[in-house]
Amino acid sequence: MSIADTAHTTPARTERLAVTNHAVPTQSALRAALVSEWTKLRSVRSTVWALILTSAFTIGLGTLFCWAYLNRRERRGDSIRSLLFDPTARSLNGVVLAQLAVGVLGVLVMSSEYTTGMIRTSLAAVPNRTVFLAAKTIVLGMVSLVVGMVSVFVAFFVGQAVLDRDGLGTSLSATGVLRAVLGAGLYLTLIALFGLALGTIVRRTPGAIAALFGIVLILPLIAQAFPEPWDVRIGRLAPFNAGQAMFSVRYDPDLLTPTQGIFVFLAWIVASYLVAMVMLSRRDA
Amino acid sequence: MxxxxxxxxxxxxxxxxxxxxxxxxxxxxxxxxxxxxxxxxxxxxxxxxxxxxxxxxxxxxxxxxxxxxxxxxxxxxxxxxxxxxxxxxxxxxxxxxxxxxxxxxxxxxxxxxxxxxxxxxxxxxxxxxxxxxxxxxxxxxxxxxxxxxxxxxxxxxxxxxxxxxxxxxxxxxxxxxxxxxxxxxxxxxxxxxxxxxxxxxxxxxxxxxxxxxxxxxxxxxxxxQGEHWIAVQSSNPAALAAILTDAGATVQKVDDSQQVRGLKPIEIGDLALGAGIAIYGLTEQRATLEEVFFGLTGDSVEYHGMLGSQNGQAA
CATH class of the missing domain: 3.40.50.300 (P-loop containing nucleotide triphosphate hydrolases)
Incomplete structure (x- = not known):
C-alpha cells in the first residue's frame, strides 16, 4: 500500500479542543507492564519458533535417545554401566539442545529491543528500568515454565514408554523421578531467564547468543582442562552441570546433589541479573 | 470531563x-x-x-x-x-x-x-x-x-x-x-x-x-533582529548615493540597485525629489530567517570547512 492511499492532507480532529486534566489510570506500573510485555512476546514470530523448537528438541530428542539406548551393546549383560543407567535422565536428554532454543528466546526478548531500536520507545513508555526488566522476566518465566514443564513431562512419558518395550522404564512414583522431571522443566525456565539477563548485558543478539552458548556448552569443556580434582570441582559448578544434577535421579559422583545443583544454578541466574540490572539502570538507552 | x-x-x-x-x-x-x-x-x-x-x-x-x-x-x-x-x-x-x-x-x-x-x-x-x-x-x-x-x-x-x-x-x-x-x-x-x-x-x-x-x-x-535595508533603483545612482551619504546613510551598490541603510523610505524619496532624480523602485528588505540563523550559528557549526581533514562528518 502506498502512502497516498492512507494519507490525509489534514490531520483528523482530536476529540477535544482544550487539553483536559484527565485521570491517569490507577493500576500499578508493573501490572500494566506485564500486559504490555505479554503482547510484545506473542506478537513476534521468533517467539513461536523458539518455543516450538524447545518443545520439539525436548520431546523428539528425548524419545530418540531412549530408542537408541534399546539398541546399545552396553546394556546387555551386567556391566557396571548398565547398572548406572538412569531412565529418567535418558528421557530428558533433549534438554541439552532445547536449552539453546529457549535460551535464545530469552536473549531475543531483550536484544531485539536494542537491535531494532524499540528500546527507546519502550523505555519512554516504561521509564522505571526495574519494572521493565521485572515485567519481561515474569512474562518470559511464565511462558517458558509452561512450555518447559509440558515438554519435559511429555518427553518423560514418551521416553519411558519406549524404554518399557525392554522393561527398562521407570515411573513418576519412583524415588527422585518426579523431582528430576520438575527439575528439568525448571532448568529450561531458568535458562530462558539467563538468556534474558545476557541479552540485557550484551545488548546485541549475536554476542549474547555466543555468551549463552559459551557459558552453557563450552564452560564444562574448559573445566575438564584443569588438573584433578579441580576439573570436577570446578566443572560441576558450570550452569549446565549444576542443572544436570537437578534432573538426574541416580547419584553421579561428578555432579552436585540435586539441592546443591539448584542453588548453584540459581546463583548464576541471580548474579547475571544483578549485572543486568546495574547495566540497564546506568547505561544510556 | x-x-x-x-x-x-x-x-x-x-x-x-x-x-x-x-x-x-x-x-x-x-x-x-x-x-x-x-x-x-x-x-x-x-x-x-x-x-x-x-x-x-x-x-x-x-x-x-x-x-x-x-x-x-x-x-x-x-x-x-x-x-x-x-x-x-x-x-x-x-x-x-x-x-x-x-x-x-x-x-x-x-x-x-x-x-x-x-x-x-x-x-x-x-x-x-x-x-x-x-x-x-x-x-x-x-x-x-x-x-x-x-x-x-x-x-x-x-x-x-x-x-x-x-x-x-x-x-x-x-x-x-x-x-x-x-x-x-x-x-x-x-x-x-x-x-x-x-x-x-x-x-x-x-x-x-x-x-x-x-x-x-x-x-x-x-x-x-536581522539586517534591514532599502533597495533603491533610480535614474542617477551616483548622484543619489552622494546625497544620501551626506544625509547620513550608507549606500552600497548591488547589481542594478543600491542598498541604503540609515534612512527611511520617505526620506530617500524626498531627497531624490529635491535633487530631481527619478525613483524607479523603493522596497524595504530584511534578512530572511535563514540568514539570521546562519549569522547566529555560523561560528558554531561543528564541521564547516573541514571536509576530508577530519574523520567526522556531520550527519
Missing amino acids: STVLTQRMIELQGLTKRYGDTLAVDDLTFDITPGCVTGFLGPNGAGKTTTMRMILGLDAPTRGTALVDGKSYRDHRFPLHEIGALLDAKALHGGRRAFDHLLCLAQSNGIGRRRVTTVLEQVGLADVARKRAGTFSLGMGQRLGIAGALLGDPAVLMFDEPVNGLDPEGIVWIRTLLRQLASEGRTVFVSSHLMTEMAMTADRLIVVGRGKLIADATVDEFTS
Missing part, C-alpha cells in the same frame, strides 16, 4: 551531557510553555536529539535536570499521559504489526484497545493496522510514531526532526498537525535543522549550536 488547562511543560536547568571530551549539550536552561509550537533549532550535531533523549530519561545528564510536568521523567508512572514523543520513526520492532506495536505501548500505560484504533484512524493508518511495521515507508513509519505519541492524549508533545525525509504531502500534514495540537492548548516542542521549516510552524524559537543556547525568542523578534 473537566476542561482545566494545566500548565504542563518542560523545564531544563543547566542540562549538560558530556561524551568523552565532547560537550554534546552545554548548560542548557529554558522552559517550554503550553499553547504554542516551540521550535528547537540548530545545525546537525548541535545537541538537539541528545537534549530530547535526556528529557525522556533515555540518557542520564552529566549535570543539570530536565523536568516534565514538575517531575523527572523516570519518576512518571505512566508518562505517555503526560508527554508523547517521537524521536525516531525507526525505533520499533519491524516484525510487529502496527496495531500490536501501539497496543503494547498503550497497555504499558494502562490505555485501552479502543484508543489504539482511534489514533490509528487519526494518523490515517487504520487500513494498514494489520501490516508489519517493518514493511512501512518512511512516511507511514513517521505516522505510526506520531500515533504512539498521541496514545495517552498528552499535554506535551515532542518531535525530533519530524519532516525529515517526508514527501511534500507528509510535510504539510505534519505542519498542520503541529499547529492543531498547539491550538488545542498543548505544549509542542519540535526540533529541526531547517530554519524555513520552523518559520512556518513555530511561534517561538530556541536556537542551539555546539550544545549551547544561542537564542531564545519569538519568530517575530527573531526576524526583527
